[in-house]
Amino acid sequence: MEAIRPLTRTLLRDRAYASIRDAIVAGEIEPGAVVRDAELAERLGLSRAPVREAFARLVDEGLLESKPQSYTRVTQVVAADVRDAAAVVGAMHELVTRVAVPRLFAADIETMRAANERFAAAVAAGDVDEALRADDQLHDVLVRVSGNGAAAATTARYTPLIRRLERRRFAEGGNCRSAGLHDRLIEACAAGDVDGAVRVTAEIWRGLAELADSD
Amino acid sequence: MEAIRPLTRTLLRDRAYASIRDAIVAGEIEPGAVVRDAELAERLGLSRAPVREAFARLVDEGLLESKPQSYTRVTQVVAADVRDAAAVVGAMHELVTRVAVPRLFAADIETMRAANERFAAAVAAGDVDEALRADDQLHDVLVRVSGNGAAAATTARYTPLIRRLERRRFAEGGNCRSAGLHDRLIEACAAGDVDGAVRVTAEIWRGLAELADSD
DNA sequence: CCGTCCTGCCTTGCATGCAAGCCCTACTTG
DNA sequence: CAAGTAGGGCTTGCATGCAAGGCAGGACGG
Structure with a gap:
C-alpha cells in the first residue's frame, strides 16, 4: 500500500x-x-x-x-508603498465587513473569538509568527463569509507587503495591533452592527497606515 | 539609418x-x-x-x-463574479477619489472634461471601443493623481472583467454609464468637494453592480 | 445493453538550451 | 588625468524538449 x-x-x-x-x-x-x-x-x-x-x-x-x-x-521597505497597500487592503476589509456581518453564523463569531485569544496570547508571549497567523485567521473569517473572491485575492496579494513592515516594527519593540480593537470588532459583528464593525475596521487600518508613516 | x-x-x-x-x-x-x-x-x-x-x-x-x-x-461571464469585481474596483475608485480630489490641478479637470466629451460623442455614435477608452481615460486621471500604485494595479486588474460584460450589454442595446454622472463627478472635483465626488463615484459603481445583476 | 476498466492521445508542467541586453571594467584617447 | 567607449561576463527572456497527468474512446465483462 x-x-x-x-x-x-x-x-x-x-x-x-x-x-x-x-x-x-x-x-x-x-x-x-x-x-x-x-x-x-x-x-x-x-x-x-x-x-x-x-x-x-x-x-x-x-x-x-x-x-x-x-x-x-x-524591494526596499518604502513607507509610501506600504501605506498605499494598507489603504487598499483596508478598503477591502471594509468592503467584506459590510457584506459579511449580516451573514455571520455563531460558529463564525466563535472562530473569531478563538483566533483573537490566540492572538493576544501570542503577543503576550512575543511570538510574532503566531500572532500574525492568528490575526490573519481572524480577519479571514469575514473575507471568506463575504464570498467575494476578487476581494479575497486582493487582500492576499498585498497583505505580505504589510506584514513585512509589521514584523520589523515588532522586532524593534512594540506591536501596534491591539487585541482590544479586535474585541470591539467581534462584538460589533456578534451584535450584527454593520456600521460599527466597519468603523472599527477602518480604525484598525488607519492605525496600520500610521505605523507605515512613523518611519 | x-x-x-x-x-x-x-x-x-x-x-x-x-x-x-x-x-x-x-x-x-x-x-x-x-x-x-x-x-x-x-x-x-x-x-x-x-x-x-x-x-x-x-x-x-x-x-x-x-x-x-x-x-x-x-471563463463564463458570471454575474456574481462581475459584481464582486465591480465592488472591488468601485472601492478602489472611492479610495483614489478621496485622495486625489484635493490634489487636482486645473489641467487634470480639463483632461477629465475632454475625456467625457469624447465619451458622450462616442456613446451617441454607438462606438463602444472609443466610449470605453474615453471612460477609462476619465477615471484614470484620479487614479494617477492619487499616486497609489497598488490601487492603480488593482483597478487595472479587474476592469477588463467588467468591460467584458459592459460590451455585451452595449451590444444588446443600451449603455448604462451616463455622461451626466460623469458631469456631476467632474463638477464635484472642480469644486474640491471630496465627499460629493466620492458619493457620485459610489453611485456610478452601484449602477454597474446592478448591470451585473440584471442578467 | 450497460457499466467498468484500460489504453492511448493530448494537454499542461517542468527542465534545459540558446540568445539578447545590461553592467562593469579596462583601455584608449584627447 | 579624465572621459568616453568597446568588450566580456552574467543576468534574464525566449525557445524547445521531455514527462506526468487527465480525458475520451473503445474493448471487455456482467
Whole structure:
C-alpha cells in the first residue's frame, strides 16, 4: 500500500512562491538583495521555470522588482508603498465587513473569538509568527463569509507587503495591533452592527497606515 | 539609418498578454472556449513560454481558468463574479477619489472634461471601443493623481472583467454609464468637494453592480 | 445493453538550451 | 588625468524538449 498523496497535487511553482515569499517577509532575504532565478532554483531543488513564475507573482505583489535583462531584487521597505497597500487592503476589509456581518453564523463569531485569544496570547508571549497567523485567521473569517473572491485575492496579494513592515516594527519593540480593537470588532459583528464593525475596521487600518508613516 | 526602436523595449509576454486580453474582452474568443498555449503561440508567432506567462496573469484577472495538466479556457461571464469585481474596483475608485480630489490641478479637470466629451460623442455614435477608452481615460486621471500604485494595479486588474460584460450589454442595446454622472463627478472635483465626488463615484459603481445583476 | 476498466492521445508542467541586453571594467584617447 | 567607449561576463527572456497527468474512446465483462 502506497502512502496517500495530497488530495490536490501541489504545483512546484506554488511551493516556490510560498517559500520565497515567506523568506522575504521574514527578512531572511534582506531588502535590496538581488535574487537570481538559477541560484534559488538550485537551492529549492528545482528548475528555473517554476521559480520564474513565482518571481512574476512576487513582482506583482511588490516584494520583488525586476529590470528586464538585468536583475531582480527584493524591494526596499518604502513607507509610501506600504501605506498605499494598507489603504487598499483596508478598503477591502471594509468592503467584506459590510457584506459579511449580516451573514455571520455563531460558529463564525466563535472562530473569531478563538483566533483573537490566540492572538493576544501570542503577543503576550512575543511570538510574532503566531500572532500574525492568528490575526490573519481572524480577519479571514469575514473575507471568506463575504464570498467575494476578487476581494479575497486582493487582500492576499498585498497583505505580505504589510506584514513585512509589521514584523520589523515588532522586532524593534512594540506591536501596534491591539487585541482590544479586535474585541470591539467581534462584538460589533456578534451584535450584527454593520456600521460599527466597519468603523472599527477602518480604525484598525488607519492605525496600520500610521505605523507605515512613523518611519 | 535604422528605424527608431521604442524607448522601452516591449517584452513579448506583455504583447501576448495585451493581445489575448483584448481578444477575450472583445468577445473574439468566446466564453467557455478552450485555449491551448501552443496554438496561440503559433498564431501570435512566438513560443509557448511568453504565452504561458500571459495565461498566468489572465487567470489572476479572472478571464481564464485552468485545470492543471488538463485544459485552460475562457471563463463564463458570471454575474456574481462581475459584481464582486465591480465592488472591488468601485472601492478602489472611492479610495483614489478621496485622495486625489484635493490634489487636482486645473489641467487634470480639463483632461477629465475632454475625456467625457469624447465619451458622450462616442456613446451617441454607438462606438463602444472609443466610449470605453474615453471612460477609462476619465477615471484614470484620479487614479494617477492619487499616486497609489497598488490601487492603480488593482483597478487595472479587474476592469477588463467588467468591460467584458459592459460590451455585451452595449451590444444588446443600451449603455448604462451616463455622461451626466460623469458631469456631476467632474463638477464635484472642480469644486474640491471630496465627499460629493466620492458619493457620485459610489453611485456610478452601484449602477454597474446592478448591470451585473440584471442578467 | 450497460457499466467498468484500460489504453492511448493530448494537454499542461517542468527542465534545459540558446540568445539578447545590461553592467562593469579596462583601455584608449584627447 | 579624465572621459568616453568597446568588450566580456552574467543576468534574464525566449525557445524547445521531455514527462506526468487527465480525458475520451473503445474493448471487455456482467
